Amino acid sequence: MHIPSLAPGAPIPEKARAIAYKAREAYGLVWVCLAEPAMPFPEWPDDAWNRPDHRVILVNTYDWKASAGRVVENAMDFSHFNFVHLGYTELADGPVIKPYEVTKTERGLNYAYDDGHLLRDYVIEFPFIVHDRKSVVKVGNVKTWSDNEESKPGDITCLSFLSAPIDDTFTRIYVFVGRNHSLDKADAQFTGGFDTVMEQDRVIVETQRPEQIPVSISEELHIRFPDAGAVQYRRMLRDLDKAEAFVP
Template sequence: MGTINVTGHAMIGEAPEMKSSGTADPVSQQQWYPLGMSESLTAYYAETLLLDLPIRFRRAASGDPEVRQGEIALPACERFGYLWTTLNTEAPDPSLIPRIDEADEPDRRLVCCGSITVNASGLRVVENFLDMAHFPFVHTGILGAEPHTEVERYRVETREDGNEIWATECRFFQPQAALSAEGGLMTDYVYRIASPFSTLLYKTNPIDTDRKDVIALFVQPMTPGSCRAHPVMFLLDDESDLDALVEFQQTIFLQDRSILESQRPVAMPLDAGSEIPTLADRSSVAYRRWLKSRGVTYGASMSPMTILSTEPA
């Protein structure tokens, strides 16, 4: 599962105080975020943004990962095939990295699908991941197809003392639910929002129907209107070619990217004052209310939400 690099708290030279990212709320600043795949780390610094702050990261000569914000060394941790960091240098809490029990199962295949830049709020990327209604129209022939457009009623609940949202009893017909699937099948889904910028999907495995494949999407918010998405899968599939698995998942995400980048406003509204949701929007509504109750505002706005339908949730 990886360990915290405790030496990552050391400073170079003078010890300046960590600067706030300005627009980032305290909850977002406490979270851990992936920066890139572990196997892609080199001795040379790669550069990115995290909550408006410039970040550099690399594989140090010692073999340990190294993350810096200016002259400050940030905590570093490798989990699920990615390098993670947090801006919280005083009391970094590794328990804020989502726990994924399936990652420890020996017959699971870890498939890291790279890092994809999206010119959209990281919150919108998470919300889109939860939306089954767009499958027939955006992922036609893969995750959905007409006339199978209905989203059946499902359950939404909070777990882990209110720190997570779960959507259960989700079902949707999919022409090709996974690369290993042969023909269409009714797919059972469980969605889990494990942190403001991390979400997971547990879905029917076409070979072993008693267990589920796990697909995680970890989002690195760079600015309020841009992010990097880091998809990773924990699969019960030893047969499929690795490159084909990655291409399959990236194809789905890239289909979403054009939709995400066209959404307006760029910031995701959290004010539910004018919200009239459909049954299909239950996860989205719960997510937005949950963010608002926790004080998460990075990449969000408090302007009224768009009226969606007259059908009650």
């Protein structure tokens, strides 16, 4: 290494170096680890990305003026479906949320909700990835745009939201849809309503204040069953915040 403006033999300043980060290409994206310790590398539900009997596609990217935490909480929440997304992705049994269990894993959180038509199995890869894996459990009235008139029990459609924080109040969302059915049909039949649904969410999430999720869970109102997943997510953010505070 040589800096032309330095005298011959002068030591090279320690800061005159490139900073290397761990990086990996997967799922059509480049992933970069900006700090240690690194979280376990994300896994795709059902290993759908690599299976010939599944199809996964990138629907679109969306830029929101919101923190990644707020974006993730929106993707985690299903209690707003019958209000914000009326006519697009409603819960088949109505807006009142039944009790459900939230499990903490080494990667994040898991919880599931059965509305009588779809079993929605949520896989949260902490901190900023949400997979909403929807399995048809009973054929009936179509309630989501990702269903069709030929839906049958066992059909799986997985909506995946990968939130990349650009800064504290700006997030780029990569949205994927995967399925194990209707592989001979056009992808547009399963992605056509996404821009509308994401826009319905955006106008709400961008107005949330403060932009960052409060560290203290008690600072905002939570309803016992609708917000069970969000409460656990906020506890994990709080624990992460405390851990980072003690990093030397």
